[in-house]
Amino acid sequence: MxxxxxxxxxxxxxxxxxxxxxxxxxxxxxxxxxxxxxxxxxxxxxxxxxxxxxxxxxxxxxxxxxxxxxxxxxxxxxxxxxxxxxxxxxxxxxxxxxxxxxxxxxxxxxxxxxxxxxxxxxxxxxxxxxxxxxxxxxxxxxxxxxxxxxxxxxxxxxxxxxxxxKEIITDYGLGRNCQLFEQTRKWAYRAIRQGWPAYEQWLQACFERAKAYNFQFLTPLDEKEVLGIAKSIAKWTHSKFTEESFNDYVAKTHSSEIQRIRGQKGGKVGGLLSKGGGRPKANDSINSIEPWVALGISRRTFFYKKKKNLTFTK
Incomplete structure (x- = not known):
C-alpha cells in the first residue's frame, strides 16, 4: 500500500x-x-x-x-x-x-x-x-x-x-490563488485602458501588480505561481480589451438615444422631494430642494434641528 x-x-x-x-x-x-x-x-x-x-x-x-x-x-x-x-x-x-x-x-x-x-x-x-x-x-x-x-x-x-x-480564507492555501486572481483581474480591467500598452509591457505591469498583492499575504505564493496568474490575466485582457472594442462598447451602450431612455427611466424612480419619488422638476427652486439654503443655515444644522424638533429661524 x-x-x-x-x-x-x-x-x-x-x-x-x-x-x-x-x-x-x-x-x-x-x-x-x-x-x-x-x-x-x-x-x-x-x-x-x-x-x-x-x-x-x-x-x-x-x-x-x-x-x-x-x-x-x-x-x-x-x-x-x-x-x-x-x-x-x-x-x-x-x-x-x-x-x-x-x-x-x-x-x-x-x-x-x-x-x-x-x-x-x-x-x-x-x-x-x-x-x-x-x-x-x-x-x-x-x-x-x-x-x-x-x-x-x-x-x-x-x-x-x-x-x-462555503468559507474561504484568502490568506491560506488555494484561497491565496483565488484572492490574487480576483484582485489583479479587477485592477487589470481598469488599468489596461490607460494607454493600451503593448503585450510585453502589459504583462510586466500585471506581474508587478500581482507581486505587490502577493506580498500582502502572511505566506506569499511562489513567484512562479504569481507569474502564471499574471500571465493568464494579461493574455486574456490584452486580447479582449482593445481600444477598438472598448470604443465600440461605449458607442453601443452610451449613445444619445440610450442615454435619453435611461434619463426618462431615472426620472420615474425615487428622487429628492417629488411626490412618490422622481428627480426634481426643472421649476423646482434650489431653496425647495435644499431648504437649509433658504434658511441660511448649514445642512448639518438643518437636520440636527429637525431631529430635535427645534424651531427654524431665518
Whole structure:
C-alpha cells in the first residue's frame, strides 16, 4: 500500500521541483532525479495541484485525524523526533491553479481545503510549497487510503454547506490563488485602458501588480505561481480589451438615444422631494430642494434641528 502511494507521489512530481536538505539554507531547483533524494521536496506541479497537503505540528499528528473524524489521508509523513507530520490527500483530478477563466472550481477547492484544514487543526501558516519527502529514510511514512479523492467526496466527509456559502480564507492555501486572481483581474480591467500598452509591457505591469498583492499575504505564493496568474490575466485582457472594442462598447451602450431612455427611466424612480419619488422638476427652486439654503443655515444644522424638533429661524 505504501509502495503504491509512493509510486503515485513520484509520478506526479514536477519535472524540476524545489528541494532542500536543510530548510535553514532555503530551497533550490533541480531535475526530479536529484530532488527526489532530498529531505524536502515540492510535491505539486506549478499549475496543477494533485495533492492537498497539511502541516500538523503536534505529537500524534499522523494518527489523530481519525479521532477528529477527518477523512483518511492518502499517506502521512511523520517526523519521528517530535511526532509532527505532513498529511497528504491525493486527488483523482488535479486542481488547475493557473486561473484560465474558471475561478469557480478553484474557489470550491479552496473552500474544501480550508474546511479540511480546520478539521485537522493544521498550521494556517503552512505555505504548501514543499513537504517532507516520503522517499527519504529520515521520515516515518504510512499509507491509509488507496482510492483517490474527488473534491465532492471530501466535501461530503466535511459536511459542507452549499457551494455559495462555503468559507474561504484568502490568506491560506488555494484561497491565496483565488484572492490574487480576483484582485489583479479587477485592477487589470481598469488599468489596461490607460494607454493600451503593448503585450510585453502589459504583462510586466500585471506581474508587478500581482507581486505587490502577493506580498500582502502572511505566506506569499511562489513567484512562479504569481507569474502564471499574471500571465493568464494579461493574455486574456490584452486580447479582449482593445481600444477598438472598448470604443465600440461605449458607442453601443452610451449613445444619445440610450442615454435619453435611461434619463426618462431615472426620472420615474425615487428622487429628492417629488411626490412618490422622481428627480426634481426643472421649476423646482434650489431653496425647495435644499431648504437649509433658504434658511441660511448649514445642512448639518438643518437636520440636527429637525431631529430635535427645534424651531427654524431665518
Amino acid at each position: 505504501t509502495n503504491h502511494a509512493l509510486a503515485l507521489f513520484n509520478e506526479r512530481l514536477p519535472h524540476k521541483p524545489y528541494y532542500s536538505d536543510d530548510l535553514q539554507f532555503g530551497v533550490r531547483i533541480a531535475a526530479k532525479d536529484r530532488a527526489i533524494l532530498a529531505k524536502y521536496i515540492q510535491f505539486n506541479q506549478p499549475h496543477a495541484q494533485f495533492w492537498l497537503g497539511f502541516d500538523v505540528d503536534r505529537q500524534g499528528a499522523a494518527l489523530d485525524w481519525s479521532d477528529r473524524n477527518a477523512p483518511a489521508p492518502t499517506f502521512t509523513i511523520m517526523n519521528p523526533k517530535n511526532g509532527h507530520a505532513h498529511l497528504l490527500y491525493g486527488l483523482e483530478t488535479a486542481i488547475r491553479t493557473a486561473p484560465d477563466g474558471r475561478i469557480k472550481p478553484l474557489k470550491y477547492a479552496a473552500a474544501v481545503e480550508n474546511a479540511l484544514r480546520k478539521k485537522l487543526d493544521a498550521d494556517i501558516g503552512y505555505s504548501g510549497l514543499i513537504c517532507q519527502n516520503p522517499n527519504h529514510k529520515h521520515w516515518q511514512v504510512n499509507a491509509w487510503q488507496t482510492e483517490l479523492y474527488t473534491l465532492d467526496w471530501l466535501a461530503d466527509s466535511l459536511d459542507l454547506a452549499s457551494a455559495n456559502d
